[in-house]
Amino acid sequence: MGEASNEELMSRFCTGDSAAFRTLFGRLGPMVQRFLRSMLREPTLVEDVTQTTFLSVVRSRDRYTPGADVARWVLSIAANAARDLLRHRALGVEQLSSTGDAVERPSQAPLPDPGLRRRLEDALQALPESQREVVVLHKVEGLTFEEVAGVLGITSTAARIRAHRGYGRLKELLVDLEGM
């Protein structure tokens, strides 16, 4: 008997099978973490938003349309959560304690970070959030523009335009790298 698909696992979870959720988490967690790492970079934020993403999956399982691509659905939740966090940070309302002081986050040892990867991550961070999420989903996660559009709730034309602008900017930033 073959392995259950993500969609089958999600259906089982929707009917109360928590073990199916844990299996889904094992399959999709690394993808979500990788996406959020490219979007947010900071490990503590990535962990927080990964948790928020799957918390949303648990809390909103009734909003999942049976048969829909679960990976795309979870990625769209991660993108929504990351976008909201970045927006709140831009407004200066995130990471503030009740006293208004910046919250001390526990320091974490950075992941092994070879020079090239750091350059790529730096360049991605320099992109506007709307372009970054399209580039990451398209280039890193390998989604088509139609799939990217579905995840982000935009048209595929808008996804292509954002990607085009993002790649243009990345080329400027990474002009000295070979194999561009």
Place this chain on the structure above:
Amino acid sequence: MKFDELKDSAFDPASLERSLAALEGELAKPPPRSWRADVALLLAVSWGLAGAMTLVLFFTDPGTGALALRHLPALGLLLGTGGLAAFAALSPPGRLPVAAALVAAGLGLSGLVFLRALDTTAASTLPPWVCTLSHLGTDAIPLVIALLCLRRSAPHTPRALLAGVAAGSCGALIGEVGCGQSWQHVLLFHGGAWALIALASAVIARRLKRFSYAP
């Protein structure tokens, strides 16, 4: 570009384990209220409050019954607009296009004004802003419910506007049974209050802490 470097980047299994452990408590809880229950709750509160206020008007103003009968088409239009808006605002994407629901909401307001133009009954002795104030006052409770329901999905301004339209249908319904003034009055003092409620919903919803980020 060399994006395989990012694709192959090591993930953090310990972080994932911590996240999964933190989710165990949530998994043990019973399933949360469904979005269908949210739609029903918003409409029940909005229309229930309108119904209660109508009853009060029946007992305090003898002309209310006749006015409500004359405005039956407008009341039907409002129920349809409010129901459609609540469904589009709170259901998952793909069930009802949000753009279509926004157009329907605009048509609902236009229809309300048009119907009043066909059947204006009387000028009121009260100042016109009384209608606006009572509209805003009665919509406050449905608006709170709408905002609580909106917290259960990702921020989405058009959906928040529609939730405000659904909440505002409460005051609009009361306006139809309690006010017989001109179409200009309906457009400015009823429609303006309705638009304010929709706008307030959109502005406040963006700043809410979310219960979930599901689309």
